[in-house]
Amino acid sequence: MLRGMRKAGQSLVGKIIATILFGVLILSFAIWGIGDIFRASAPTTVAQVGDTEITIDQVRNAYNNELQRLGRQFRTVITPQQARAFGLDQQVLSTLVTEAVMAERARELGLSVSDQLVARSIMENPAFRGADGQFNRALFDQALRNASLSEAGFVQEQRLAMARIHLAEAIAGELTVPLAAREALHRYANERRTASYFVLTPQMAGEIPAPTEEQLQSFYNERKSAYQAPEYRAVSLMAVDAASLAKPESVSDADARQRYEQQKARYGTPERRTIQQITFSSPEEAEAAFNRIKEGATFDAIAAERNIAPQDLELGTFTRAEMVDPAVADAAFALEQGATSGPVAGRFGPVLVRVTQVQPEAVRPFEEVAGEVRAEIAQERARNEIDDLHDSIEDMRASARPLAEIAQEKGLTVVQVPAVDAQGLDKAGNPVDIPEREAVVRAAFASDIGVDNEALRRSGGGYVWYDVTGIEPAREKTLDEVRDQVATQWREDQIAQRLAEQARQLTERLQKGETIEAVAQEINAPVKAAADLTRNAPKDDLTAEAVGRIFSIPVGQAGNAANGADTRAVFRVTGATVPPFVTTTQEAQNIENQLRNGMSDDLLNQYIAQVRQELGVTINQQALRLATGGEI
Known part of the structure; x- marks a missing residue:
């Protein structure tokens, strides 16, 4: 067609026609304009609430902050797929819309917050206080940097937030909770019931004949979704850590012995000594007391003269490293058992020290721990090699070399997992035995066949490389399989x-009107009495479900309920008691607070819904996906 147009344009008639067509085009551009061709751009507003715009940047910042908070809370990285599955994008947007609704209404009502009030709220914020309890400018500036906010921007956010809070308190502040509501909640929480009951067991159902093929097929057809085989993925993985790279046999005897001598205390129990001491007010007093001991006086006699009780002499039993005062430690660990030191310039004054018991060190010989020492040294050396090995393997991966080939060249092992589901289970329902199972499975189900995946870091150091080699889609199992x-x-x-x-x-x-004893006797079921039942709490052989049913029936009436997986309880409610409601107790105060909070939340939610309807809210889903990293 293009060639035909060019040929036609070379003739006189063609040139005339072309001139006319171009004239029409120019005229149409003059009428409708061409600005839209050049002005086409991505949307910048996610939602419009009255006159307030919620921008992509606002949503993106709030969304990322919430992702980071959840990551810290669960100590893992929340993927975009998981975030969307949790509805995080909609939750964040809903919060921002609610804030905008309240801000718009506060503005319409002329609510404002003074500079002094905003400044005081910032100064009193515990997050900005230092160790002395006072406002710390450096902490404040650091918090602003972490949140990517200017001081003016933060102050404006605080002002708007305080206006929203004042409006909310005016709408649903200190509500009065009706006494009837408090009494009803008290009764619900504190009512106790009694009941007589008996239990129907599977044996009482009689003989159940084997199902026919038609019955089985019909039962299966009605419940096909319950017999679902999950998606399975085949995964190849190669793990590297210090233990797998370590070569203890390469550690020389000299290096192992040197490490042993340096850390000898790790391979046994160090020497411990039980120590006593007498403190003196001056070095001269200590010297005089020590001279008397040399002349024949006892340590205990000197202590008695100074009115020191025997139990107050004891410092305790310590290793040298555990002692607080180095001078006392040096003196004590230089004495024989039972000996007394000369005057020691201790940290808290001059002292005399006596050792009453010595527990010798007990260290395993080198020959006994040589294997442990060599393995430790080898793993330390291997840790230093891991990053270099990682870079080398990544270079090989970039050349599209398969894991098996890389493993063979590097002397590593590739583990083949023929099938694993999203819960980390194999087809027999057993957990697969692989390094970093949860992380690997999560990553594998977020990847695909042929994708060049990033290596996963191991929690104890090292890496795991993985490839998805097969996908078996989820499916309904056939009747023959199940x-x-x-x-x-x-x-x-x-x-x-x-x-x-x-x-x-x-x-x-x-x-x-028949008695429960007479009815139960016909089916040889023993009648039991249940006392002091609390709502939805199991008791004896009654499940929480059965107890809940007992609380749903008036006193004197009968009922029945499933009681576990394969039994059923038949009962009559025989009594109900409720302790008196005393408004001055702590329990009554807690009930009032609980109801007030619930009523306040309901009232505020209804107010926000009404204002939202009055203001009008429009949401651009494409802009929301842009802000949260979703697909357009």
Whole structure:
């Protein structure tokens, strides 16, 4: 077509026609303009709330801050896919919209916050206070840098936040909680019930015949989604850490012995001594006392003269490293057991020291720990080699060399995982045994076949390289694959249906006035009494579900409920008690606070919803995806 247009343009008629066409084009540009061709650009506003715009940068900053907070909380990196699965983008936007709604209404009402009030709130913020409890300018500046905010921007944010808070307090501040509401919550929390009951067991359902093929097929068809095989991925991985690279046999005997001597205390128990001391007010007093000991006086006699009780003489039993005073330590560890030192210039005054017991050091000989020492040295050396090895392997990966080939050249091992699901389980339901299992599985399911993946760092140092080599999509299992499982569940379902119907009939008899003892005797079920039941809490052989059902029925009435996986309880409520509600107790205050907070939240949410409707909120989903790194 292009060639035909060129040929036509070479003739006289063609040139005339072309001139006319170009004239029409020029006229159309003059009428409609050509600015849109050059002005086309990505959106900058994510949401419009009244006159307030929420920009892409605002959403991006809030979103990234929340990602980092969650990462610190869960001690892991939150991927964009996980964040979207959590609905984090919508949560962040909802928060920003709510803040904008409140700010708009505060502006309309003419609410403002003085400079003095804003300054005081910043000065009193604990995050900006130093060790002395006073405002610290350096901490304030550092917080602004971390948040990528200017001082003026932060002050403006504080002003708007305080205006929003004042508006919220005016709407839903100190609400009065009705006494009836407090009493109702007190009753709900503190009511206690008693009931008589008996339990229907699977044996009471009678004989369940084997299912027919049609019954099995129908049961399976109704529950196909329950028999889902998860997606499995085949993964090849190669792990490197100090232990795998270490070569203890390369560590010489001399190096091992040197390390042993340097860290001998690690291979046994160091010497410990039980030490006593007498403190004197002057060196002269200490010297005089020591001379008396040399002449025959005892250490204990000197202590008694100075009114020092025997228990106050004891410093304790220490290693040399554990002692606070180096001078006393040197003196004590130079004495024989039972000997007394001369005057020592201790940290807290002149002292005489006596050693009452010596526990000798017990260190394992070098020959016994040589293997440990060599392994430790070898791993230290290997740690220094890991980064160089990482760079070398990355260069080989960049050349599209497969992991198996790299492993063979570097003397490493490749682990083949034929199938693993997103929970890290193999097809038998067992956890796969691989390094950094959670991180590797999470990364593998975020990757694809043929993707050049970044190496994962190991928690103890080192790296894991991985490739996704196969993907087995999730699918519904066929009846033949799960026949035994379906047959078992069909039988359980039949038992549950029979017990439910039996329980219904027995409950009707109780409601018509028959005693629970008479009804239970017919099916040889023992009647039990349950006392002091609390709402939704299991008791004896009653599950929380059954107890919850007991609390839903008036006193004197009968009912039944599932009681665990395969039994059913039939009961009559025999009593209910509630302690009196005393408004002056701490419990009553807690109930009032709980209700006030709930009522305040409900009132504020309703107010925000109404104002949001009045102001009008528009959201640009494309801009939201741009702000949160989603696909356009």
